[in-house]
Amino acid sequence: MSSAQHLLLKQLLTAATGPLARRRPRLATMRLAxxxxxxxxxxxxxxxxxxxxVDGMPAEWLRPAQAPAQRVLLYLHGGGYVLGSLNTHRALVGALARSCQLNTLAINYRKAPEYPFPAALDDARLAYDWLLRQGYQPHDIMLAGDSAGGGLALALLLSLRDAGQPLPAAAIGLSPWTDLVLPTAMLRRVCHEESQILEALEIRGWGPLYAHQTALSHPLLSPVQGALHGLPPLLIQISDAEVLHDDVLAFCAKARQAGVPLTLQVFEGLVHWWHLFWRFVPEAQQALNQVGTFTQGVWAAQESARAVLQASGRRARQVPRGQSRRV
Structure with missing residues (x-):
């Protein structure tokens, strides 16, 4: 059952967005709000x-005290590819940086409809390449994002893989938008929640704004539609009450079938973007703590694999030339 804090948040959001669901605001108004x-x-x-x-793109570092200098998290904020900025997500990114103990780079990628696909993806790839030029190694970089930013992080993985570029160590999707082709059944599933009706109606309109002349089913718009082999470890968090729940589960099933190491964490009854309210919603802080645990596990696995390789190299050097060791 949800916490009392989350129930209060849900009531506040319903009160605020219920009227908007009947009289949808303009995009400029939503951006201003x-x-x-x-x-x-x-x-x-x-x-x-x-x-x-970042090569002319506004960005900012959020640096926890004692974070290791050689590792970094690249964060891509949500907002349906049309909303959001460094300002709207600064507190969440800072909390995530602290939970993961990682210096975190957040970027203000370009938004639709002024800058449709592939502008956001190009900016995300620019930031990744910029980190490489700063001296960070791919295995010391992680990606993360919420909602559309989570989908953008997954699209970036597909783009890098298909281009033959080295992939980051892992990626984290907080309620990621994995499929811009939103079926009518999704609307029927959430029709009892006024706040979710607004959310569903808006994102159904935002997807085409970002896609512009590209099909919504393009894998770099809807990662669930693409081939998912060869991706690094993924952590996906979703609530069973979210509009995006079913699409995320479909993505996770397909990724696992393709052999991707994937951790899926499903929370009960929480609103979309519950992570943003980490200061007073305990489920949000719990989710961020679990992200921190995941990242530490990825680094620990790297260290373990490195130790095994070093041990194998030492044993190989101990075998005299021309002889073989019995196994």
Missing amino acids: AEAAAVFQFVPWNVFLEDAD
Whole structure:
């Protein structure tokens, strides 16, 4: 059962968005409201904010105290490819950086409809390449994103893989948008929640704004439609009450079938974007803590594999030339 804090949040969101579901606001109004709400967001204690310029793209570092210098998290914010900014997600990214103990680079990628596909993907790839040029190794980089940003992170993996580029160590999707082809059945499933009706109606419109002249089923728009082999370890978090729940489960099933190491964590009864409210919703802090546990597990597995390789190399050097060791 959801916490009392989440139940209160849900009531507040329903009260705020219910009227909007009947009279849908303009995109400019929603952008302004999102930026206004960001005024109340603060970077967590012991996380330090630093402006960055990624080849002309606005970005910022969120650096937890004691975070290792050689590892980095690249964060792609959500907002349906049309909303959101560094401001709207700063507190969440800072909390995630602290949970993972990773220096985190957040970017302000271009938004539709002014900049349709593939602008956001090009910006995400630009940021990844920029990190490589700064000296970070692929195995020391992780990707993360929420909602559309989570889908963008998965699309970036597919793009890098298909281009033959080295992939990052892992990727994290917080309620990722994996399929822009949203079926009518999805609307019927959430029709009892006014806040979810607004969410469903809006994202059905936002997808085509981003896709523009590209089919919504294109794998770099809808990763669930693509071949998923060869991807690094993935962590996917979703709530069973979210609009995107069924699509995320379909993506996870397909990824596992393709041999991708995937951790799926399903939360009960939570609203979309519950991670944003980590300051007072305990389920959000729990989810971020589990992300931290996942990242530590990835690093531990790397260290273990490295130790095995080093041990194998030492044993090989101990065998005299021309002889073989009995196994």
